[in-house]
Amino acid sequence: MLEVEDLSAGYGQTTVLRGISFTVAPGEVACVMGRNGAGKTTLLRALMGVLPKTGVVRLSGTDISQRPGHRINAAGMVWVPQEASVFPGLTVRDHLVIALQRRREEEDGIAEAGELFPALGERLGQEAQTLSGGERKMLALAQALIVKPKVVLMDEPTEGVAPVVVEQLIPAIGAAATESAVVLVEQNIDTALALGGNAYILEQGSIVVSGTVRDLYDRGILEQRLAL
Amino acid sequence: MILGFLPVDSFNVIVLAAVFVLVATGLHFTFGMLNVVNLVHGELILIGAYTTLQVQKTTGNVLLGMALAPLLAGVVGLAMERGVLRFLYERPLDSLLATFGLALIIRQVVQFIFSPNPQTVRSPIGGSFLLGGFNIPWWRLVIVLVTAGLLVGVIQFLKRSRFGLQARATVANPVLAETMGINSGAVRAGLFALGSAIAGLAGAMLAPISTLNPQFGLLFLVNSFLVVIIGGKGSLRGLVVAGVVLGGTLAALQFVMSTVLAQILILAIAIVGVRVRPLLGIVREAQTKTTPAASTSASAR
Numbered sequence: 001m002l003e004v005e006d007l008s009a010g011y012g013q014t015t016v017l018r019g020i021s022f023t024v025a026p027g028e029v030a031c032v033m034g035r036n037g038a039g040k041t042t043l044l045r046a047l048m049g050v051l052p053k054t055g056v057v058r059l060s061g062t063d064i065s066q067r068p069g070h071r072i073n074a075a076g077m078v079w080v081p082q083e084a085s086v087f088p089g090l091t092v093r094d095h096l097v098i099a100l101q102r103r104r105e106e107e108d109g110i111a112e113a114g115e116l117f118p119a120l121g122e123r124l125g126q127e128a129q130t131l132s133g134g135e136r137k138m139l140a141l142a143q144a145l146i147v148k149p150k151v152v153l154m155d156e157p158t159e160g161v162a163p164v165v166v167e168q169l170i171p172a173i174g175a176a177a178t179e180s181a182v183v184l185v186e187q188n189i190d191t192a193l194a195l196g197g198n199a200y201i202l203e204q205g206s207i208v209v210s211g212t213v214r215d216l217y218d219r220g221i222l223e224q225r226l227a228l
Numbered sequence: 229m230i231l232g233f234l235p236v237d238s239f240n241v242i243v244l245a246a247v248f249v250l251v252a253t254g255l256h257f258t259f260g261m262l263n264v265v266n267l268v269h270g271e272l273i274l275i276g277a278y279t280t281l282q283v284q285k286t287t288g289n290v291l292l293g294m295a296l297a298p299l300l301a302g303v304v305g306l307a308m309e310r311g312v313l314r315f316l317y318e319r320p321l322d323s324l325l326a327t328f329g330l331a332l333i334i335r336q337v338v339q340f341i342f343s344p345n346p347q348t349v350r351s352p353i354g355g356s357f358l359l360g361g362f363n364i365p366w367w368r369l370v371i372v373l374v375t376a377g378l379l380v381g382v383i384q385f386l387k388r389s390r391f392g393l394q395a396r397a398t399v400a401n402p403v404l405a406e407t408m409g410i411n412s413g414a415v416r417a418g419l420f421a422l423g424s425a426i427a428g429l430a431g432a433m434l435a436p437i438s439t440l441n442p443q444f445g446l447l448f449l450v451n452s453f454l455v456v457i458i459g460g461k462g463s464l465r466g467l468v469v470a471g472v473v474l475g476g477t478l479a480a481l482q483f484v485m486s487t488v489l490a491q492i493l494i495l496a497i498a499i500v501g502v503r504v505r506p507l508l509g510i511v512r513e514a515q516t517k518t519t520p521a522a523s524t525s526a527s528a529r
Contacts, residue, residue: 048407068413069406079407087400090393098397101409143408 002151007055009046016042017205024181029197038202040185044153048079076150084136086128093124099143113142134165155185241479243368246375248475250430251448252455257423267327270445271334275301276431290352297432298425305424339442351436458501
């Protein structure tokens with residue numbers, strides 16, 4: 001269970017997020033939606049300890065709000081950043097080994113990544129930098145999912161990815177959501193609908209509307225709030 | 229520079245190339261990987277040399293001194309990183325000033341304890357052997373062998389060990405590494421301590437072929453930076469190439485000209501090297517490091 005209470009965060013003197021509160025239980029998806037610049041990515045970065053923040057973040061009842069990133073990771077929260085960044089010079093296998101951090105048998109975890117995304121399984125020895133954009137998204141997702149996290153923060157995992165790859169990514173995200181609490185930043189209404197759960201619409205750093213994705217969609221609120 | 233301490237013969241080309249690589253390897257960690265413009269590098273070499281001298285004085289055992297030198301230099305490096313430099317990774321100018329200040333302090337402390345007078349360390353292995361008509365001191369051969377062994381060890385350590393993997397990830401993208409569970413602060417501290425220890429080892433190895441005074445470390449500072457920069461920051465392979473080219477050329481030039489002129493020529497070669505380096509292809513590794521990945525820290529919100 002992830003509980004966020006009155007979270008505020010920003011960059012330097014600029015406050016971007018104000019008074020964010022929500023909870024996500026294991027097996028639930030919380031879709032964080034909003035226009036560009038609303039503070040969606042900032043929310044994930046703040047939760048992951050990349051940005052300083054105020055407020056309380058509890059993971060399974062433990063306050064992790066002031067922990068550094070590696071200890072937030074150790075507590076069971078993982079992050080799939082939007083850019084699906086990789087470490088230059090390191091192979092796909094290296095990335096998976098780093099993600100596993102001795103939390104489970106390395107070979108089991110790597111084999112699971114290969115089952116999740118066969119394209120990765122065939123490229124374990126390849127430098128991650130040479131992967132295509134879609135394969136990098138797969139790698140970022142695999143890194144997050146093979147550690148069996150309590151919470152997964154995903155930042156637009158299907159953005160800029162070919163439809164054929166999206167077809168592979170969405171079931172993987174859905175499967176993750178059966179055991180973990182998923183916080184998903186998503187602009188694509190179709191993806192949000194496919195994964196279901198609750199939606200939180202951010203505007204200027206605050207949650208202005210929340211409800212189930214389906215309900216907000218049926219009432220036309222999603223389209224109205226997200227229209228560019 | 230150190231030329232004055234070395235006789236001119238063909239083996240000297242190899243020895244000086246090894247010396248250049250040896251003194252630059254520690255800087256590969258602190259400057260090449262961690263990006264600290266580490267002006268205290270020379271004083272870490274100094275600590276290694278004077279540790280050996282002190283242990284020789286008190287116990288008569290030079291090899292024991294050489295074993296303790298990297299330990300002490302590593303501990304001093306760790307203390308500097310934890311105490312000062314870890315707060316300055318994002319402030320390069322401040323870290324440059326801090327290392328400059330630390331270097332001054334260490335140099336003055338060494339001068340206070342050991343006096344500014346020149347002192348010598350005995351070579352643990354005396355004598356020499358004949359090779360191609362030249363008399364080659366055994367200790368110089370040891371320097372070449374230790375440098376080669378150190379390089380193999382460092383390359384394998386960074387490539388194969390868990391710490392090496394974490395270090396390469398942290399250097400490439402500290403934010404991503406941290407959020408993937410790597411304690412990037414501890415990794416940086418470890419890298420700085422390791423680079424400092426290797427600098428200490430270099431000081432210990434070079435002490436017997438030099439005359440020690442508190443300025444000893446400064447002799448190596450400029451050349452270490454030249455080797456790391458020309459080799460392509462962050463590339464060990466490039467470091468070896470640059471060390472061999474610069475050190476070897478410097479030694480070879482002495483056959484035909486004065487030491488001072490040779491050093492001037494080396495600096496000229498270095499300047500040209502920095503200009504055309506990307507054409508040589510030795511820096512491919514280092515260049516790719518700086519391309520797409522560091523973006524996590526600067527991404528949009």
